[in-house]
Every structure is written in C-alpha cells, then in structure tokens.
Amino acid sequence: MNNLTEANLKALAGPRSYERGLGYLDAVAGVEVGDSRVTAIVHGTERYTVELVLEGPGGVDGRGGLSGECDCPYGLEGNFCKHLVALGLTVLAEPEGSLPRQRKAARDRGQDLAAWLSGLSKEELLALVREQVGEDRQLRRRLELRAASARGDLAGVRARIRELLDIGPFARYGYVEYADARAYADQAGQAVSAIRALTGSGRPADAITLAREAMRLLTEAVESVDDSDGGLGQVGADLAEVHLDACRTARPDPEELARWLVGHVLGDFDDLTGVDPLDYEDALGERGMTLLRRLAAEAWRGKRTGWAEKHLMERLAKAGGDVDAVIAVHAADLAENGHTHLVIARELDTAGRTDEALSWAERGMRDMRDLAAVDTALVDYLCDRYGRAARLSDAVALRRDHFGARRTLFSYRQLRAAAQAAECWPAEREGALDLLRADTGRRQGGWYNGSVLVDALLDDKDIEACWQAAAETGAHDRQWLALADLARETRPADALGVYLRLAEPLTKQTGNHVYEQLVSLLLGARDCHRRLGTPDEFTAYATALRTVQRRKRNLMRLMEQRGL
Structure with missing residues (x-):
C-alpha cells in the first residue's frame, strides 16, 4: 500500500501549509529514499533537515501511518509543515513505480550490509569501528563514555559528560544561537543517556552523583543558549527522570536526599529540570519525608513571600491533606486585590468548610483599600454565594459598591442582573444613572472612550433617555451609530x-x-x-x-x- 499521496499530504498539513509547500518544490535537495523513510534538505529561511516516515504505527486515520519530522520552528512544534509537503510532492513527481523500486533497493542494500558485517572477523570489525571513530567525533564520544562506564571509571565518565555539556564548540562569541541550539541539545542528550546507562549497569549511586552535576552544568549552559524550541528543557526533564530512577534503585540516605531536594527546588535549577519532591516519596520513606516537610517549613518561615518556598509548602501541605497549612501559606502573603482571599475560600470550599470560605471571601472585601482594584472574581464568588443563600439584598449591595468604584458598562450589567433578581432594579437603576451623569464631563470610560452613561442607556434600550444624554454630553461615532440603529x-x-x-x-x-x-x-x-x-x-x-x-x-x- 502506498501511503504517500497528495490527499494524505493535504490532510496532514492542512490547506494552508499544503499550498505554501507548493512554493518550495525547487528548494528540495539531497533526497534519499530508505526502506520506510525519505530524507532530504529543504532550503527555506534556514537549511532544514526533513524526514518523511512512509509507514508508522497505527494508520487508523486512513493515512497508513504516514508522518514526518522537520527541524524548522513550525515542524519542531509537532506540525506537518510546508517543507514536508514539498518533499512529499517531490517524491510523488518521480516516474510511476520509482518509489517502490527505490525502497526495495534500499531494503536490499540494508540486507547486503547486514550480511557483509556478519561475515567480518573480529579483527576486521574492530578495524572498521576504529576507522569510524577516527572520522566521527560524536560516535567517538559515545563509545568513550561506554568504555569509561564499563571499566568503572567515574572520573572518565564525568570528564566526558562535561565535554558533552560544554557549549564551547557551538558558541559564537560565547552564545549558542538558534541555528546551533538543536545540535547542542542533541549532544547534551547523549550525556543523559550515559548517566541512565550507569543505573542500568548496576551503578545507580554514580548515576545520582553525575545527574546532579549535570543538572548544575546544564543550568549554567542554558543561560547562553537560544532554547526557543525547548530542546534543553526536554533534556532537563529527562535528566530529572534519570535522577529519580537512580534514587529509586540505589535507595540513598533519605535525609541527605531530602536536603538535596529542598536545596534543588529552592535553588536556581528547578526551572529547567522540574524536579517534584513528591515523586521521591518511595525513595525518601517516612524518615526522609518528615525531614523534607520540616526543611520546607523552615525555608518558608524564613521567606514567606518567596514563590518557590510558598509553592513547595503548598504542594506538601496539599499532599498531606493539611488544609490549615495550605491556608497558612496563603494567609502569610495576602494580595491587595483580594485574589488570595478567594484562593483560600476555594480551598475551604473544596474541604467542605463553606462557612469559613464565605468568611474569608468577605474579609477580602473588608480588607480592600481600593474597591476599584478588587479581583472581580472575588466579587462574583460572593454574589454567587449570596444568591444561593437567598441573600439577594447583600448581592445587590455588593454589586452597587463595586459599580460605584468601577462605573463600567460591565459592572452596570452585573448590578442590573442582581437587582432584577431582587426585584429592585428601578430604584437601583436611578442611583446608578445618577452616578454616571455626575461622571459626564469628568471621565470617559465607555466603549471607544465614549460616555458610559450612553453605553448603559443603550444597553437598557432606553432610546429617548439615551438620545438626550448623547446630545447633551456627547458620544462617540460608534455609539451614535448604535443609537441610530436602535432608534x-x-x-x-x-x-x-x-x-x-x-x-x-x-x-x-x-x-x-x-x-x-x-x-x-x-x-x-x-x-x-x-x-x-x-x-x-x-x-x-x-x-x-x-x-x-x-x-x-x-x-x-x-x-x-x-x-x-
């Protein structure tokens, strides 16, 4: 079955990328057909390496597993880009039957190579490997790592990992630019693979040591790399996974591990690796977790407004089901706009402590110095609670105060909805309109910087009052147009x-x-x-x-x- 068709290319890329791919047919070079893949170089804004996978897993979508990869920015996000379309169309432009013949030829070459290698003697194979090692620096480094690991040479492995994480060979003027960042990330990934191999070969303690060193080196390196595509972020995440696996295997001293985890999370490395101390619960055991919580609490008490300290304390408190500790973390650093009060209220709601939740939300309103700056979600939360408790007059009063501070069309609509539910809108409306009339000539905060009074009367569909207000106080042309359509x-x-x-x-x-x-x-x-x-x-x-x-x-x- 031939999965490479124009219809499948268009389905994978979408109409826009497909059409754009038509303009890159002359930019495709170095096409190489393999048994199940086709690779090429496509010259776009940069020189991109493109690979079409002709047969992949699945194929239930009707495209038989056709997929592709490209190292252009759009392709690195997982999209089937215009460069892949150009390569696919270039292959399809070959004479009929050409692709199957080329794939069979590639398959035959692969079989011939395997048979030839199988027939070589040990000495001949060693000579071949030595020749390749002399020509391919990346292969040489990978084999040096394996050799150092096999002979238990921790210093040698450490030296090779340092080389792999060194930005020097990729940096221009001390900085790795976008065009070279992927190659550096690929090389850094080899270091992660080497550390993972240590755990697999029965040396997880060494893997822990080198993983921590690599985290430090990678964090220092990323400051000098244009990691727009997130390649180093993935390397950091892989490194954290390797460290976790090694800890689960080696079972290091739980107290030492707890101290390292707290230092790491509160230090400068966590943004890159994303280490979560809770993932280490098995390796820490009860003793390690107890110390972890104590160290986290001490760090938080020393810096109650620190984001990392607060986040760690909150994570540990939630994991332990300690709602009061979660509240204490938030209560120690209350935002001036009432947002933190709302966060606490929602935590208490989740815990079923609804009365306390309402009390915290109301406290947030009382603590507000400037009602115009309040988090509107807090106002919405309270009004919803008041509505469900049949405290409609309280909801109206809160909406009235909020409108008095904000005086926008949105807050006017909210006041109207609350007052209509409480069946007191006519009286509330007059008070609200009086405030807006008093504002005319002093501030304009409506649509297109027009009068909020005009907006409100338009929203009420009060044509006569709106026309009078627009004539007396002025209105934006868009408001005049809306009024004309209405009138x-x-x-x-x-x-x-x-x-x-x-x-x-x-x-x-x-x-x-x-x-x-x-x-x-x-x-x-x-x-x-x-x-x-x-x-x-x-x-x-x-x-x-x-x-x-x-x-x-x-x-x-x-x-x-x-x-x-």
Whole structure:
C-alpha cells in the first residue's frame, strides 16, 4: 500500500501549509529514499533537515501511518509543515513505480550490509569501528563514555559528560544561537543517556552523583543558549527522570536526599529540570519525608513571600491533606486585590468548610483599600454565594459598591442582573444613572472612550433617555451609530441625520472595508427615508453619490449587489 499521496499530504498539513509547500518544490535537495523513510534538505529561511516516515504505527486515520519530522520552528512544534509537503510532492513527481523500486533497493542494500558485517572477523570489525571513530567525533564520544562506564571509571565518565555539556564548540562569541541550539541539545542528550546507562549497569549511586552535576552544568549552559524550541528543557526533564530512577534503585540516605531536594527546588535549577519532591516519596520513606516537610517549613518561615518556598509548602501541605497549612501559606502573603482571599475560600470550599470560605471571601472585601482594584472574581464568588443563600439584598449591595468604584458598562450589567433578581432594579437603576451623569464631563470610560452613561442607556434600550444624554454630553461615532440603529423605527429623522453625517467622510476614502461601512450606512438611511415616506429623496441622494463615486468600481459593485 502506498501511503504517500497528495490527499494524505493535504490532510496532514492542512490547506494552508499544503499550498505554501507548493512554493518550495525547487528548494528540495539531497533526497534519499530508505526502506520506510525519505530524507532530504529543504532550503527555506534556514537549511532544514526533513524526514518523511512512509509507514508508522497505527494508520487508523486512513493515512497508513504516514508522518514526518522537520527541524524548522513550525515542524519542531509537532506540525506537518510546508517543507514536508514539498518533499512529499517531490517524491510523488518521480516516474510511476520509482518509489517502490527505490525502497526495495534500499531494503536490499540494508540486507547486503547486514550480511557483509556478519561475515567480518573480529579483527576486521574492530578495524572498521576504529576507522569510524577516527572520522566521527560524536560516535567517538559515545563509545568513550561506554568504555569509561564499563571499566568503572567515574572520573572518565564525568570528564566526558562535561565535554558533552560544554557549549564551547557551538558558541559564537560565547552564545549558542538558534541555528546551533538543536545540535547542542542533541549532544547534551547523549550525556543523559550515559548517566541512565550507569543505573542500568548496576551503578545507580554514580548515576545520582553525575545527574546532579549535570543538572548544575546544564543550568549554567542554558543561560547562553537560544532554547526557543525547548530542546534543553526536554533534556532537563529527562535528566530529572534519570535522577529519580537512580534514587529509586540505589535507595540513598533519605535525609541527605531530602536536603538535596529542598536545596534543588529552592535553588536556581528547578526551572529547567522540574524536579517534584513528591515523586521521591518511595525513595525518601517516612524518615526522609518528615525531614523534607520540616526543611520546607523552615525555608518558608524564613521567606514567606518567596514563590518557590510558598509553592513547595503548598504542594506538601496539599499532599498531606493539611488544609490549615495550605491556608497558612496563603494567609502569610495576602494580595491587595483580594485574589488570595478567594484562593483560600476555594480551598475551604473544596474541604467542605463553606462557612469559613464565605468568611474569608468577605474579609477580602473588608480588607480592600481600593474597591476599584478588587479581583472581580472575588466579587462574583460572593454574589454567587449570596444568591444561593437567598441573600439577594447583600448581592445587590455588593454589586452597587463595586459599580460605584468601577462605573463600567460591565459592572452596570452585573448590578442590573442582581437587582432584577431582587426585584429592585428601578430604584437601583436611578442611583446608578445618577452616578454616571455626575461622571459626564469628568471621565470617559465607555466603549471607544465614549460616555458610559450612553453605553448603559443603550444597553437598557432606553432610546429617548439615551438620545438626550448623547446630545447633551456627547458620544462617540460608534455609539451614535448604535443609537441610530436602535432608534430608526421611532425616530427615523434623527437616525437619518446620524447615518448621513457618518457617511460623508467615508465618501472621501477608499478601500473595501470603507465601502462595506458606507453601504451599511446607506441601507440604514434608505430605511429611514422609507419610514418617513420620502423614498424619492433617497433615490436622488444615491444617484448623485453614484455619479460622484463612479470610479470606485468595488463600491459600485457592492451598491449594486445591495440594491442601492
């Protein structure tokens, strides 16, 4: 079955990447067909290595396991990119039957090579390996690591790992640029493999020592590497996994391990490796976990506002089911906007301590120095609690206070919803509108920097009051347009004036977006003339506009389509 088809390429890449891939057909070079893979170089913004996998696991999606990898930024995110499309189309452009023949030839070559190697003597194989070691630095380093590990040479393994983590060979002016970062990450990955091999060969204690050293070296190196693709982040995560496996196998002194874990997590290495002390619970045992908790608590008490200290304490407290300890961590560093009070309230809710949760949320509101800066999620939480407890008047009072501090359309809507539920909206509305009227001339915080008063009256669909407010206090053109759309049934003459005023400057501009706006205004104006019983006036206006604007062909076409 041939899985490499245009349909499968388009399905994997999507229409956009597929179309873009068509423009890279001349950029494909060095195509090499293997038994199940095709590799090549595609010259784009950079020189990218591309590999199509013709047969992979699965294939239930109808594409028979067709997949690919590319080291371009988009491809490194796991996407089937335009470079893979270009390679696939290049292979498909070969004469019919060419791909199966090339795959069979590659398979035959592989079998011939295996048979030839099997027939070599030990001396001949050694000579071949020596030749390759002399030509391939990466192979030489991997074999040196294996040799040092096999003979128990910890110093030798350590030296090789230091070489693998050295940025020197990849750095230009002391920094590893993006183009070289992947090669460095691949080399650093060899160090991780070497440390993992130590555990597999029965030397987990050495693996622990070298993993910790490698974490330190990698953390120092990453400061000088453009790791935009996250390659070193993956190496760091792999290194943490290797260290954990070694600890589970070697069972080091639990107290020493606890001290190292706390120092590591609270130090400068955790951002790269992501070590989680709770993963080490088996290796630590009861004695180690007891010390870990004590050391974490001591560190937190010494720096209650430190993010790492707080996070570690919170993780340990949650794992131990100690809700009070979790609350104590948050309570020691309360945010001024009430967010921390909300976090505590939610923790207490989860623990079933709802009365305490409500008390903390209400305390958050009482502690607020500036209600305008409050975390709106705290206000929402309290109003929801009040609503479920049938404390509707309390919800209204809180929404009223919040609106008084914020005075936005959103807070007006929230006050309206609460007051309607409590059946007291008319009185609350008058008070809210009085505040907004007092604001006119002093601040503008509505849509498009227009009046919030106009926004609120628009939202209430109070056409008469809104028109009066807009005329007296001013409004943004977008607000005038919204008002005209709302009012043209009851105030067609006024709405017509708005449409014509807004249309005038657009007649002096060009662009399809402008034409769309202009035609929309003309449709509104036509509807107003119809309601006023003056359709002939609109016809004359539209005819005159067509005469003046006749060179704007897209506008003429759009007006024709809309019956103007």
